[in-house]
Amino acid sequence: MNDFVNIKNQKDGSVFVQHLGDTILRAALRAGVGLTYECNSGGCGGCKFELVAGEVENLWPEAPGLSERDKKRGRYLACQCSAIGDVCIKAATAAEYIPQILPKRQHAVLMESTEITHDIREFRFIASEEANFLPGQYAMLDLPGVKGSRAYSMANIANEQREWCFYIRRVPHGQGTHVLFDCLAAGDQIGLDGPYGVAYLRTGSPRDIVCVAGGSGLAPMISIARGAAAAGMLNNRNLYFFYGARTPRDVCGEVQLRELPGYGEAIHFIPVVSLFKDAGEWSGRTGYVHDSLIEALPKPLPEYEFYFAGPPPMTQALQELLMLDHGVPFTQIHFDRFF
Structure with a gap:
């Protein structure tokens, strides 16, 4: 796969670059293009698109966010596809999905984890660059030995200490939470990409x-x-x-x-x-x-x-x-x- 490719959205005329390692959705959001989405994990189907020209790699063909009808109609999930060469797509966009803070990749080191309940634990990471996000947003974590990113919401707010804090519930037989709860130790490094999510605090609301x-x-x-x-x-x-x-x-x-x-x-x-x-x-x-x-x-x-x-x-x-x-x-x- 090329280090970067160009993606054109026929629906709104936007053009953006997908760099190596990104999905079409993450590339769009990193470029400030408001492709519609929610979970960023293949479950909700909010980022469906049609491939007009070119070729994509489907990272999770069985993702539940696509129905059999969607597949027959040639639809894909932007969060689970990467472009192979330049492509043209037809994807929904809206102003409310334009990120106020552009997501970025960085490394993060686990500082400590503490129990909240019998199956929820707080994980506190210090990132390599910054902790800039809106209250209510989430990040994608790349965990050692786990295929694909996992989405977890931050429990803290933006800060100058570069701290990203997550409250995570252990999922029975879950690969991601198994690594977090049973394998990671203080000082271990993970990949962190964010922020994502549109359910953030609306500070302008008087209610x-x-x-x-x-x-x-x-x-x-x-x-x-x-x-x-x-x-x-x-x-x-x-x-x-x-x-x-x-x-x-x-x-x-x-x-x-x-x-x-x-x-x-x-x-x-x-x-x-x-x-x-x-x-x-x-x-x-x-x-x-x-x-x-x-x-x-x-x-x-x-x-x-x-x-x-x-x-x-x-x-x-x-x-x-x-x-x-x-x-x-x-x-x-x-x-x-x-x-």
């Missing part, structure tokens, strides 16, 4: 903030809360932080939120547990986390700015609740789909 997290979706929501506090947004509005857990021992997030100014006044932590044995084990809110929004929030749902991250069933239920049942404008709903 109260609602964060809803499940599992390792804790990371981007904590980043949103930290970013809102750092920007002074909580001086004149509230932040409601919902965490949906399966069992009481899965509940987390309060420790991190307590460190922020305004906890208990402007910042409200609302954990919800779906599975428990008896009232002695858990006396807080129960059921599915999305069902607690209506009961816990004091104003009609269209009056809030929503951010959420978690398992696909949770994000799907929230979309239906907010948009279909309560008419919350799509512009007030921010999430990146991961599978």
Whole structure:
């Protein structure tokens, strides 16, 4: 494969360069071209394109983001394809996908890892160059011995110390989390590429903030809360932080939120547990986390700015609740789909 090739998007007329090692999607975003996308990992299908001329290498032909119908119609995923020579594609673009911070590749060294729950751990890396990203975004990590990059959200905010902090949940039989949890030691180096993601904190919104997290979706929501506090947004509005857990021992997030100014006044932590044995084990809110929004929030749902991250069933239920049942404008709903 050439060190670099030219890619033309017939749909909007943009032309950009793909360097060696990049996918078409990453090349576009690095060039400031707003190709539509979400997960950057082959799962959501948000970056589908048609190949008009030239040849591409399909890095993951079985990626779930493409249906059999898509394949028959000659569609590909920009996040899972690299151009072989100059190509012409037809791909959707939109202004909201133009990155505010251009993603870049760098190396990062693991400084330490600490437990948050029985299956979620904090991993703190120091990058070789900078830690410049928006609250709620994610990075692609290249781990030793693992084929393909893994997407993980940052839990901290941009800083001059070059620190990238991730809260990562162990996935049973997951290659990426096996390396992170069982193989990496302090001082080991990985590849880091970012930032990515469009579900970042909107500092210009005047509305109260609602964060809803499940599992390792804790990371981007904590980043949103930290970013809102750092920007002074909580001086004149509230932040409601919902965490949906399966069992009481899965509940987390309060420790991190307590460190922020305004906890208990402007910042409200609302954990919800779906599975428990008896009232002695858990006396807080129960059921599915999305069902607690209506009961816990004091104003009609269209009056809030929503951010959420978690398992696909949770994000799907929230979309239906907010948009279909309560008419919350799509512009007030921010999430990146991961599978």
